[in-house]
Amino acid sequence: MMGNLKVTIDHDSGYCFGVEYAIRMAEDAMEEAGKLYCLGDIVHNDMEVKRLYEKGLRVINYEDLKDLQDCKVLIRAHGEPPETYRIAMENNIELIDASCPVVLKLQNRVKNAHDKMCSDNGQIVIYGKKGHAEVTGLDGQTNGNAIIVMDDSDLEKIDFSRPVTLFSQTTKSTKGFYDIKKKIEDRLKIQQAAEEGQAATLNANDSICRQVSNREPKLLEFSKQHDVILFVSGKKSSNGKALYQVCKSQNSNSYFIESEEELNLSWFEGIERVGICGATSTPMWLMEKVKNFVENIEHESLVSC
Template sequence: MKIELAESYGFCFGVKRAIKIAEENRNSATYGPLIHNANEIDRLKNDFNVALSENLDSFKAGETAVIRTHGIPKQELGLLHERHVNVVDATCPYVTKPQQICEEMNAQGYDIVIFGDEAHPEIKGVKSYAEDHVYVVNAPEEIDALRLREKVATVAQTTRKIEEYQQIIGKLMETHKEVRVFNTICNATFDNQDAVRKLSKEADVMIVIGGKNSSNTKQLHSIAKEYCTDSYHIESQEDLHQEWFSGKNFCGISAGASTPDWIIDDVIDKIKSLTHS
């Protein structure tokens, strides 16, 4: 069995930065999961005593709150500061950018259209930076139901496919004279998606490693499945099944932006043991 890693995969700049910040703030707590990878969150808890709290009210004055890579709503950030909590912001700079754009464009009288998943923490945070006239869409046809004013600005969730964002932009251009387009999809997302597309065209089985609730990992798996029918999204070596590799010759591997190297190494070792037994 030939096993090959995608040319670009795994930890992105923002995740590496956030983990370093968390490791430097021992005995703290993250507000919400720092990244979408339960195994890495467990490691931070066990090795650095960095806890996880989903409850804003659990942070008291003088305690340290590490803000997750996806960011949090503007109002919640303000509350933490008001309560004299020591805020350490690990929000990815690629996420901070659309937050700033929403705030600035909205102040200039633009309606804001955000392409993304309204339930995703990144989008909840980004949306909160616009005062009003802000809408989240997941598909071009959803734009028809919006009562948009003349001036529109649009941003995208950092981990979405560029092709899908172009459809949203095209739809807005059909009906509005002034559309300000900001490409907020991050470079790491482009690189990882291009690499998994290339590899899955050659492989006869694809393994995509990352958290089940990781948006960018889901996107990678979706792309892989377009070109390689036998593509599987797993969180760790425990999810692998020997029958996936039966009769296969070439296994391609990719990993989401929140997947650490140690999990990838474990998966590769497990695949080798399954295909050599």
């Protein structure tokens, strides 16, 4: 039997500025035209993608883009490589560019670093998920020459006798970035000792979005204050996976769910405080829906007793 549940939403969770801006731009454009194409899922949350589909947003891929002409296409917050802009210009496609300003600034830094790298025989290394839209956009600034790393095995792609400039996907874990940075530093020292010369340089740039990274300490505190944590996120969200692990590290009774349909009644037995939080791609309306569902479960359970 469940006790008297107090259900609280973490109001620091939910959309970051970039995602909120992109969705607002999409909705504004659909109000005018009724239909809009979007290059990839506008946000890594199937529930929100479905809601926007019903308003007229149609998700396309790069092959679809090549076949389109004389229409409007939204560039989502993740940003795009230069090739996308070239195709749009050739096909008379009007781009509604909702790239996050933080991502655009990082793209510029990566391009400048790559241009410099060409003169000093260096390497651009990006800590991120290969194939992720933002990483694809960053790699595009290097003409596809960046080395993408996520774990130890990826470090084998780096030539440790040459200078390294390191960046991070904006939504990755701060801890993960500094772990990779330390491992690269250690490998450069090993290479230096083997060659009995001077170590190649490492220029590490912590390019993680602070609006994202600042959520980690807040989520640690939020997780500590509740008996059960319901982390609401799309399964495709890299940010969601990282922030969920933050909750799990502090509270073992943390559960990753996409919607209220995945709730298990046994999670709430003998507890009093339920905390609901989510990723930067989780809409507030979805967390509210989960909260209402939990409160209704409690009400029905008490009525049936």
